Amino acid sequence: MIDLPTVLFVAFLTCPPIILSSLGMNVCERAGEYNIGMEGVMLICATTTYVVALTTSNLVLSILVGPLLGVAFGIFLAVLQVRLGANQAFVGLGIFLVGAGIDPYIAHFLPEGLMGRAVATLPRLEIIREPYWYFILDQNVFVYISLAAIPVAWLLMNRTFFGLKMTATGENPAGSDVVGIAVFKTKLISLVVSCVLAGFAGGYFVYGILGGWIVGITGGVGFLAIAVVRIGKWNPLLVGIYSVILSVLFSFQYLAQIVFGNIPGEFFLSMSYLISIVSVVLTNRFGKSAAGPAALGIPYKRE
Amino acid sequence: MLAFLAASILTYIAGAPFLEFYATLVRRGLGTSVGIEVLIALTTVLVLTGLAACIPFSASMWNIGGEGQLCMGGLAATVALVALGTQSICVIVLFSMIAGGAWALIPAILRFKFRTNEIVSTLLLNFVAAYSVLYATREPLRLPQAMAPQSPILPQLFFIPGLLAVLVASVVVSYVLMEKTRLGYEIQVVGRSPRAAAYAGISMTYTGALAMIIGGAFAGLAGAIIPTSYLMSALMPGFSSMYGFVGMGVALMARLRTVDIPLNAFIVALLFVTLQFLHAGTGIPLLLAVAVVGLVMIVVAVLRRK
Numbered sequence: 001m002i003d004l005p006t007v008l009f010v011a012f013l014t015c016p017p018i019i020l021s022s023l024g025m026n027v028c029e030r031a032g033e034y035n036i037g038m039e040g041v042m043l044i045c046a047t048t049t050y051v052v053a054l055t056t057s058n059l060v061l062s063i064l065v066g067p068l069l070g071v072a073f074g075i076f077l078a079v080l081q082v083r084l085g086a087n088q089a090f091v092g093l094g095i096f097l098v099g100a101g102i103d104p105y106i107a108h109f110l111p112e113g114l115m116g117r118a119v120a121t122l123p124r125l126e127i128i129r130e131p132y133w134y135f136i137l138d139q140n141v142f143v144y145i146s147l148a149a150i151p152v153a154w155l156l157m158n159r160t161f162f163g164l165k166m167t168a169t170g171e172n173p174a175g176s177d178v179v180g181i182a183v184f185k186t187k188l189i190s191l192v193v194s195c196v197l198a199g200f201a202g203g204y205f206v207y208g209i210l211g212g213w214i215v216g217i218t219g220g221v222g223f224l225a226i227a228v229v230r231i232g233k234w235n236p237l238l239v240g241i242y243s244v245i246l247s248v249l250f251s252f253q254y255l256a257q258i259v260f261g262n263i264p265g266e267f268f269l270s271m272s273y274l275i276s277i278v279s280v281v282l283t284n285r286f287g288k289s290a291a292g293p294a295a296l297g298i299p300y301k302r303e
Numbered sequence: 304m305l306a307f308l309a310a311s312i313l314t315y316i317a318g319a320p321f322l323e324f325y326a327t328l329v330r331r332g333l334g335t336s337v338g339i340e341v342l343i344a345l346t347t348v349l350v351l352t353g354l355a356a357c358i359p360f361s362a363s364m365w366n367i368g369g370e371g372q373l374c375m376g377g378l379a380a381t382v383a384l385v386a387l388g389t390q391s392i393c394v395i396v397l398f399s400m401i402a403g404g405a406w407a408l409i410p411a412i413l414r415f416k417f418r419t420n421e422i423v424s425t426l427l428l429n430f431v432a433a434y435s436v437l438y439a440t441r442e443p444l445r446l447p448q449a450m451a452p453q454s455p456i457l458p459q460l461f462f463i464p465g466l467l468a469v470l471v472a473s474v475v476v477s478y479v480l481m482e483k484t485r486l487g488y489e490i491q492v493v494g495r496s497p498r499a500a501a502y503a504g505i506s507m508t509y510t511g512a513l514a515m516i517i518g519g520a521f522a523g524l525a526g527a528i529i530p531t532s533y534l535m536s537a538l539m540p541g542f543s544s545m546y547g548f549v550g551m552g553v554a555l556m557a558r559l560r561t562v563d564i565p566l567n568a569f570i571v572a573l574l575f576v577t578l579q580f581l582h583a584g585t586g587i588p589l590l591l592a593v594a595v596v597g598l599v600m601i602v603v604a605v606l607r608r609k
Contacts, residue, residue, distance in 0.1 A: 036422070040597075086604040089365055089422065090555055094600030097548055101594025108588055223426045230423060266438035273427045273434075280424070281417045 009135035015247035016146040017201040021225040024197030031190035032170035032295040036092025039222030040099025042202030049203035050213035053119035070199030074192030085299035121211040150240030170293035173300035227276040340533040347470045348525045349568035352550025355522035362514035363494040368425030369522045370547025371432035376403040376523025381538040403523015404516040411512040437540040453539035461532040477561045552596040
């Protein structure tokens with residue numbers, strides 16, 4: 001039977017991808033770089049994770065492969081968007097299309113019979129198995145890590161020198177350059193961090209949630225992250241909190257379907273996206289300073 | 304542009320013998336009547352989604368919602384066919400264009416009334432539209448005896464002459480619109496230099512919203528054509544193999560010039576059709592064509608930088 005603790009259990013089990021991808025999006029947008037292709041990066045990482053998990057049956061290895069790919073993507077994006085100054089929206093969409101298109105293609109290379117087989121998932125910590133509070137105290141270690149990542153991200157972005165440099169390159173790259181900040185290096189690191197987080201987020205779908213793989217496994221979370229960052233006004237604390245709320249909203253569809261039996265599930269799925277749009281609108285309407293990093297999406301070229 | 308596509312096709316070698324790709328392309332894609340039919344239908348669809356991206360892009364409205372507008376157009380056409388029982392092409396065209404245009408109007412309103420980035424709203428509305436199609440084909444419009452959710456079989460309304468007529472008409476209309484009318488000129492001014500537009504007294508809101516609506520209407524029409532031509536015989540979830548997104552690649556490859564869109568749409572359609580035949584033979588996933596378009600998009604984005 002589906003009751004409230006079960007719904008919350010699902011919500012917390014499924015929150016790491018939303019939290020990690022939103023924080024990743026927050027990092028690179030603070031440095032003035034879009035990462036619209038994050039969904040594509042997540043898809044490729046998820047599929048590769050599945051392939052590695054199947055072929056090696058090694059959980060640690062399959063966890064590491066996503067972030068490793070993420071490093072490669074981060075460098076690739078930095079070269080294209082920062083060094084070559086290509087249109088960030090088009091590069092991002094291109095990466096999304098590559099990700100969406102290549103994702104069944106990677107699976108095509110799997111040996112006969114391996115496809116569709118289940119892979120190991122992360123063990124639960126079992127701090128407490130009591131029937132009510134288990135929703136938060138009986139999760140896998142990734143859930144706690146991603147929840148802990150929210151304040152850590154805030155500290156790193158707002159209370160360290162690197163965070164300051166990052167924000168500076170996002171607000172005024174030319175000025176940062178003049179005062180001696182290595183703009184390319186700073187943006188490169190931000191994009192790599194962003195894509196590494198996307199790698200974890202994508203992989204988690206395989207080893208954290210499904211224990212398997214389907215086409216289009218990430219279901220638009222990488223796009224939702226773009227909205228979440230705007231609702232949270234580029235503040236990692238707010239972004240993190242909103243990610244958790246969104247995850248709960250997503251999970252509520254199961255409960256709501258039981259309570260209001262005749263309302264179709266698609267309605268609640270659509271609602272999560274609509275609520276995100278409306279929240280962005282409301283943030284812009286009533287928020288005090290809704291403007292993001294001043295140089296977001298504008299390629300910087302040294303004069 | 305041709306060279307890029309040829310080069311990107313090379314990425315494809317991994318899946319099948321290299322020459323087989325071209326053999327299939329010539330023999331099946333261009334050599335059979337089925338191939339030609341699908342090719343023309345797909346070219347038309349991609350011209351429409353290409354225009355759906357091109358016209359708003361020209362006004363610096365980043366309409367990434369072509370996919371959603373296409374879904375809503377397809378849905379509206381199916382509703383008209385199944386629920387209202389009409390057979391008239393005019394009604395279908397009208398319904399789908401209104402649905403697509405209306406769906407594109409939402410992000411325009413959000414942008415100009417509520418200062419909400421249209422990239423975000425169009426992206427997320429894609430999902431809402433896709434879920435609407437899923438719902439419609441699962442419940443009210445469902446064909447009961449089918450295993451997977453799909454609408455009843457739709458009559459084929461668009462044959463080769465009709466498709467060609469739509470193709471030519473859409474290109475001519477958009478060319479005249481963009482190059483010969485005041486609105487098209489204003490769209491380009493707004494896109495190239497918002498400040499100049501403001502000095503000239505051109506309304507950003509009005510022009511941008513109109514560009515979005517026109518783009519959405521084209522995408523909606525594409526949505527109506529897919530299930531009523533050679534491509535599909537019914538509306539089903541995922542009835543568009545990301546054609547709305549691929550349209551953006553087409554627009555970009557055509558450097559946002561309406562006259563160049565048909566050729567680029569044709570090339571991409573040829574790629575899709577060839578892969579479709581190869582898919583039947585070797586099981587190589589069809590979506591690979593989407594990945595190739597994505598690669599081309601990245602290459603074009605790098606080459607076209609200012």
